[in-house]
Amino acid sequence: MRKSFLFTSESVSEGHPDKVADQISDAVVDLFLSKDPYARIACETLTTTQRVVLAGEIRCKGVYENGEWAPGAKEEIEQAVRATVKRIGYEQEGFHWETFSFENHLHGQSSEIAQGVDAKDNKDEGAGDQGIMFGYASDETEDLMPATLDYSHKILEQLAHDRHNKVVDFLEPDAKSQVTLAYEDEKPVRATALVVSTQHAPGYFWHEGKGDADKYKKLYDHVVAVMHKVLPEGFITDETAIYVNPTGSFEIGGPDGDAGVTGRKIIVDTYGGASPHGGGAFSGKDPTKVDRSAAYISRYMAKNIVAAGLARRCTIQLSYAIGIAEPLSLYVDTHGTGTVADDKIEAVLPQLVRLTPRGIREHLGLNKPIYQKSAAYGHFGRKPEGDFFPWEKTDLADKLKAALA
Incomplete structure (x- = not known):
């Protein structure tokens, strides 16, 4: 170093076209989770001049079940989308919350994905996708962010x-x-x-x-x-x-100046280039998607390691396979700033946090409509308030210190 x-x-900003798309996608996530805490959502948004388009795969009680839309559900989604754009402040000729053209192409989740993710009999819920996720923390600021x-x-x-x-x-x-x-x-x-x-x-x-x-x-x-x-x-x-x-x-x-798409600002969303990134976006995804939930728990663990005084900087990587509950790997790197060996931290973390998709969601309380607030100005470095930003809590720090004493 x-x-x-x-x-x-x-x-x-929240008004950047890609961030408009992120906030709309997470408005859909929050709407669905407010009706069904176990809803499945993978919502992508495109914004351009006077137009918003949704696409993706969903499953939600009271909204979309067995290939059918519930009465009034499509209208409620459109209302949530327009309310999001209104809150951001777009009332311009080229993009106005009240008059833009809206298209909804959401449809049912693939049964092949569902069979790998759903918990059945003695099988724990599997990860919603394969991939690698990173968490990071640094003592550069009070928020433990770069x-x-x-x-x-x-x-x-x-x-x-x-x-x-x-x-x-x-x-x-x-x-x-x-x-x-x-x-x-x-x-x-x-x-x-x-x-x-x-x-x-x-x-x-x-x-x-x-x-x-x-x-x-x-x-x-x-x-x-x-x-x-x-x-x-x-x-x-x-x-x-x-x-x-x-x-x-x-x-x-x-969106009038440049098209916006969900998930194009993943470095802005995370650590500004100070840490590796697994490549997966967060917005528009329910917490069975480890792109989101495992990135949150990785940040939570890294932040608590730094908050506990065990390191000044910490990077954590997790990896998963679709349909498999347990992570394939856990990696800790304190960049030479640690007060204990990295492998000792690796051994302790799974004893304190269950790193399956269900374990992560239950530990952090992620099956709630808490995501739209995270979709602008970064998912990390925010102050936990009530149910919001639980991955920013430092309630694991004392347990880590005790376990590694």
């Missing part, structure tokens, strides 16, 4: 807060951020570059002598003030390169 280096992560990603998320969250609460009237929903930090002795110490591109009201740009310089200054000053609010004092210096809408104007945004 290098001691001194530059590292960069990016984030995208600082570059943490600050990227928080900049956009603050801008969205200011837009929704009408602190300013020139911000629109679509935005991206990027944070580059200098690390010394493996700790972030200052920002070398900060980038924000945000959709804006007409006229709030200035580029190559075109636009309104005074309006652009208002937008620029507000974004920079948010950067100062989010980053630790002293991180932004006179040498920090700051770019706000570097291409010029950004009036056409969201």
